[in-house]
Amino acid sequence: xxxxxxxxxxxxxxxxxxxxxxxxxxxxxxxxxxxxxxxxxxxxxxxxxxxxxxxxxxxxxxxxxxxxxxxxxxxxxxxxxxxxxxxxxxxxxxxxxxxxxxxxxxxxxxxxxxxxxxxxxxxxxxxxxxxxxxxxxxxxxxxxxxxxxxxxxxxxxxxxxxxxxxxxxxxxxxxxxxxxxxxxxxxxxxxxxxxxxxxxxxxxxxxxxxxxxxxxxxxxxxxxxxxxxxxxxxxxxxxxxxxxxxxxxxxxxxxxxxxxxxxxxxxxxxxxxxxxxxxxxxxxxxxxxxxxxxxxxxxxxxxxxxxxxxxxxxxxxxxxxxxxxxxxxxxxxxxxxxxxxxxxxxxxxxxxxxxxxxxxxxxxxxxxxxxxxxxxxxxxxxxxxxxxxxxxxxxxxxxxxxxxxxxxxxxxxxxxxxxxxxxxxxxxxxxxxxxxxxxxxxxxxxxxxxxxxxxxxxxxxxxxxxxxxxxxxxxxxxxxxxxxxxxxxxxxxxxxxxxxxxxxx
Ligand code: ZN
Numbered sequence: 412x413x414x415x416x417x418x419x420x421x422x423x424x425x426x427x428x429x430x431x432x433x434x435x436x437x438x439x440x441x442x443x444x445x446x447x448x449x450x451x452x453x454x455x456x457x458x459x460x461x462x463x464x465x466x467x468x469x470x471x472x473x474x475x476x477x478x479x480x481x482x483x484x485x486x487x488x489x490x491x492x493x494x495x496x497x498x499x500x501x502x503x504x505x506x507x508x509x510x511x512x513x514x515x516x517x518x519x520x521x522x523x524x525x526x527x528x529x530x531x532x533x534x535x536x537x538x539x540x541x542x543x544x545x546x547x548x549x550x551x552x553x554x555x556x557x558x559x560x561x562x563x564x565x566x567x568x569x570x571x572x573x574x575x576x577x578x579x580x581x582x583x584x585x586x587x588x589x590x591x592x593x594x595x596x597x598x599x600x601x602x603x604x605x606x607x608x609x610x611x612x613x614x615x616x617x618x619x620x621x622x623x624x625x626x627x628x629x630x631x632x633x634x635x636x637x638x639x640x641x642x643x644x645x646x647x648x649x650x651x652x653x654x655x656x657x658x659x660x661x662x663x664x665x666x667x668x669x670x671x672x673x674x675x676x677x678x679x680x681x682x683x684x685x686x687x688x689x690x691x692x693x694x695x696x697x698x699x700x701x702x703x704x705x706x707x708x709x710x711x712x713x714x715x716x717x718x719x720x721x722x723x724x725x726x727x728x729x730x731x732x733x734x735x736x737x738x739x740x741x742x743x744x745x746x747x748x749x750x751x752x753x754x755x756x757x758x759x760x761x762x763x764x765x766x767x768x769x770x771x772x773x774x775x776x777x778x779x780x781x782x783x784x785x786x787x788x789x790x791x792x793x794x795x796x797x798x799x800x801x802x803x804x805x806x807x808x809x810x811x812x813x814x815x816x817x818x819x820x821x822x823x824x825x826x827x828x829x830x831x832x833x834x835x836x837x838x839x840x841x842x843x844x845x846x847x848x849x850x851x852x853x854x855x856x857x858x859x860x861x862x863x864x865x866x867x868x869x870x871x872x873x874x875x876x877x878x879x880x881x882x883x884x885x886x887x888x889x890x891x892x893x894x895x896x897x898x899x900x901x902x903x904x905x906x907x908x909x910x911x912x913x914x915x916x
Contacts (some may be wrong), residue, residue: 707838
């Protein structure tokens with residue numbers, strides 16, 4: 412339409428109004444979720460579940476309505492959908508969301524929700540009893556549902572593509588496979604070489620550390636990395652998480668534990684997610700562009716602040732004396748070098764969430780390979796525990812003594828999330844790549860880090876990564892920022908330099 416801007420079109424104004432309403436409802440739902448994990452009395456569980464389901468249904472119905480689809484199709488015909496301007500991007504992203512969500516019939520969504528609800532209970536029982544057979548039939552059903560979901564969503568090459576797309580849009584299994592193969596081929600010998608070196612001592616991290624002092628130091632660290640406590644807050648929860656209620660209300664949680672690592676690194680991890688949420692441009696608020704483009708991109712922020720920054724010598728060269736002031740009894744006799752090595756100890760272990768920066772990726776690769784084999788029908792659920800143990804042995808040289816410390820450890824499959832795991836590794840790889848670029852483009856990033864601050868790094872992230880909001884899918888965002896497809900090279904260079912120095916290989 413020559414001479415008229417789509418922004419002035421009444422249909423576009425209507426679209427903005429609906430997107431705003433959906434975001435408001437989404438924020439209310441997020442607040443219910445946050446409250447459930449932080450404050451809610453236990454007796455309220457069933458009623459809260461109903462409240463959440465009601466709100467979620469309203470949101471789903473409004474977001475996928477014929478009216479919204481009609482508006483979007485009308486507007487899409489009037490703009491260049493490849494444009495990165497705000498209005499065409501909103502139309503493009505919203506249209507993709509609606510078309511994707513409408514591919515799953517309400518009957519399928521309800522059937523999956525029911526299967527997952529039962530599966531979670533059985534998974535908890537199986538984990539408790541260390542007995543895979545209590546969860547086996549549920550997992551069979553979940554794998555069948557995942558295959559059905561992939562067919563409903565559609566794919567070009569690989570049914571796993573359709574599942575991966577739920578968490579990391581437009582990311583192809585073949586690309587993940589290429590990246591993971593390169594990663595695995597270098598990590599397995601690197602971890603083996605580390606195993607032949609004298610192990611570092613980290614016993615002092617497991618002494619009793621006062622929780623109140625840990626909390627206070629954690630708040631200091633949040634301020635240091637730049638999480639804005641005027642527009643967010645931290646609380647305790649059983650499993651740390653980050654949730655955005657609105658643009659000016661981002662909530663994170665951390666562990667309450669006696670030893671030093673859980674709360675400290677959860678705070679840095681969730682703080683990284685929080686900085687990402689808070690750094691999204693204000694003009695995207697109450698629109699579909701305000702969220703993250705994919706979970707791998709989210710995780711690239713948390714792992715950047717948790718690992719690349721939070722386990723670096725530069726960062727601790729400034730902050731460690733302060734930590735020693737908080738804990739003179741535990742750390743007074745431990746110098747910076749010993750502390751730095753302890754928080755970077757590499758050792759094959761059974762549990763993914765407790766794994767170090769290197770072995771972590773092998774935990775993910777194992778899950779990715781098994782998920783694909785299940786979806787492709789090359790592995791049966793009955794064979795899964797044995798296949799799991801064999802891969803642990805092959806990649807990490809250890810075997811779980813029971814399924815609770817093996818195939819049953821994660822909740823993801825029980826909640827029907829197949830295709831989710833790869834995003835954890837992709838995020839960690841990107842974290843190293845972002846940092847390498849930021850330091851090259853702005854040398855002051857490291858000067859500031861040595862003074863305990865991250866302002867220049869955050870400014871770089873806001874300009875080069877967050878400024879797109881959801882305008883670009885993860886592969887396109889990576890291309891725009893790094894000039895190429897995702898690669899494990901920067902991470903492997905970082906790993907070789909860092910752990911080569913720590914372990915002397
Ligand atoms: Zn995370």
